Amino acid sequence: MQQVAVLGATGSIGKNTLDVIARHPERYQVFALSGHQNLALLLEQVTQFQPQVVIITSEKHFTREWQARFEQAAPQCDIQLGEQALVEVAKAPSVDIVMAAIVGAAGLKSTLAAAAAGKKLLLANKESLVIAGELMMNAVADSGATLLPIDSEHNAIFQCLPSDYAQQGFNASGIQRVLLTGSGGPFREWPLSELAAVTPQQACAHPNWEMGQKISVDSATMMNKGLEVIEACHLFALSSEQLEVVIHPQSIIHSMVSYVDGSVIAQMGQPDMRTPIAYGLSWPERIDAGVEALDFSQIAQLTFEQPDYQRYPCLQLAFAAFRAQGSAATVLNAANEVAVAAFLAAGIKFTDIAKVNEAALNSLENQFGLDIDGLIQQDHRAREFARDFIKHL
Ligand code: NAD
Numbered sequence: 180m181q182q183v184a185v186l187g188a189t190g191s192i193g194k195n196t197l198d199v200i201a202r203h204p205e206r207y208q209v210f211a212l213s214g215h216q217n218l219a220l221l222l223e224q225v226t227q228f229q230p231q232v233v234i235i236t237s238e239k240h241f242t243r244e245w246q247a248r249f250e251q252a253a254p255q256c257d258i259q260l261g262e263q264a265l266v267e268v269a270k271a272p273s274v275d276i277v278m279a280a281i282v283g284a285a286g287l288k289s290t291l292a293a294a295a296a297g298k299k300l301l302l303a304n305k306e307s308l309v310i311a312g313e314l315m316m317n318a319v320a321d322s323g324a325t326l327l328p329i330d331s332e333h334n335a336i337f338q339c340l341p342s343d344y345a346q347q348g349f350n351a352s353g354i355q356r357v358l359l360t361g362s363g364g365p366f367r368e369w370p371l372s373e374l375a376a377v378t379p380q381q382a383c384a385h386p387n388w389e390m391g392q393k394i395s396v397d398s399a400t401m402m403n404k405g406l407e408v409i410e411a412c413h414l415f416a417l418s419s420e421q422l423e424v425v426i427h428p429q430s431i432i433h434s435m436v437s438y439v440d441g442s443v444i445a446q447m448g449q450p451d452m453r454t455p456i457a458y459g460l461s462w463p464e465r466i467d468a469g470v471e472a473l474d475f476s477q478i479a480q481l482t483f484e485q486p487d488y489q490r491y492p493c494l495q496l497a498f499a500a501f502r503a504q505g506s507a508a509t510v511l512n513a514a515n516e517v518a519v520a521a522f523l524a525a526g527i528k529f530t531d532i533a534k535v536n537e538a539a540l541n542s543l544e545n546q547f548g549l550d551i552d553g554l555i556q557q558d559h560r561a562r563e564f565a566r567d568f569i570k571h572l
């Protein structure tokens with residue numbers, strides 16, 4: 180029986196994780212759950228899974244009434260508050276598996292703690308690799324943690340690589356290129372002139388995937404693919420030239436690896452996050468994820484295009500940030516989190532997101548050093564810069 184901590188349980192990835200876990204009560208027990216503001220859902224989850232620990236990170240939402248309800252629903256459950264509780268649970272000796280499913284930089288410290296504690300770490304929180312990729316990968320190497328990518332593309336790449344890839348590396352594995360696919364989002368065919376008028380609701384309506392709001396907006400700008408480029412380069416020790424982004428609107432192929440002999444290995448499946456989640460939970464075995472097999476008689480076509488940087492300037496910014504090294508990716512990620520939140524609050528236009536990100540990336544040099552405290556300071560500085568830039572838009 181493996182004990183699982185699901186950090187960000189009330190989000191899209193968290194819910195899908197609990198769906199898979201509930202199908203395998205003989206293998207997995209929920210040790211801890213965390214939620215931020217959606218206390219009603221967190222209470223339901225605590226009632227169903229009866230964890231040892233529940234963490235509420237938005238303390239101001241946790242009134243006495245809520246406390247009474249949680250205590251009644253699970254009398255044995257230890258209720259903890261605040262970000263530090265996430266870190267403690269991520270490294271708790273009783274925990275075997277940590278699902279890092281918090282969105283944004285808010286997930287950084289707990290994800291890093293799980294990596295340093297040698298856990299089996301299921302990484303959905305791509306932002307932590309973007310902010311602190313080297314520190315994360317070093318923590319994993321030093322502790323002997325098992326890092327399994329949950330992002331569907333990276334999970335696909337992991338499945339398409341040889342099993343000794345980590346020892347052999349890119350060249351000795353006979354790889355020609357890693358092909359990272361992305362749907363292109365809801366505005367792939369919109370006239371460029373109409374993008375400024377896009378509403379948050381339109382941006383969040385992804386054609387293939389149902390996800391949280393932040394990643395949905397990132398998918399529409401393709402900042403998500405940009406963050407994934409950086410994520411892939413860290414996870415698989417790639418240079419940006421060893422990786423290519425391919426637009427594939429149907430999201431059936433989740434990514435591919437092209438080999439020097441001309442073979443291309445692709446991973447395919449329904450656009451359903453329960454597949455990579457189940458793969459991460461059970462690796463190197465496989466378990467039922469509740470996902471239907473692909474029906475090829477129903478798939479009319481698989482198409483591919485090159486990304487257009489005029490339509491998706493954020494994708495190009497991510498390549499630039501990764502090549503610049505230092506804290507450039509930290510800056511880009513922080514500015515983007517602020518810009519997306521402002522767009523969702525109807526404070527800026529859809530097309531302003533790229534402007535905020537570009538300005539931050541071009542304006543901020545690394546000032547604070549590349550240890551975790553330095554990166555966090557740089558993250559804060561980039562947020563301030565972005566908020567200020569937005570005021571003057
Ligand atoms: P979501 O918005 O649906 O859920 C986010 C979770 O994080 C919630 O449980 C929320 O309570 C928690 N949270 C939010 N702010 C917090 C804070 N300040 N402190 C602590 N917890 C906080 O997001 P999601 O779509 O589930 O995405 C989660 C992560 O997984 C993101 O990093 C995203 O990029 C990644 N991811 C998601 C998908 C997907 O299909 N949804 C696919 C690939 C990767």
Ligand code: MG
Pocket residue numbers: 330331332407
């Ligand atoms: Mg993805």
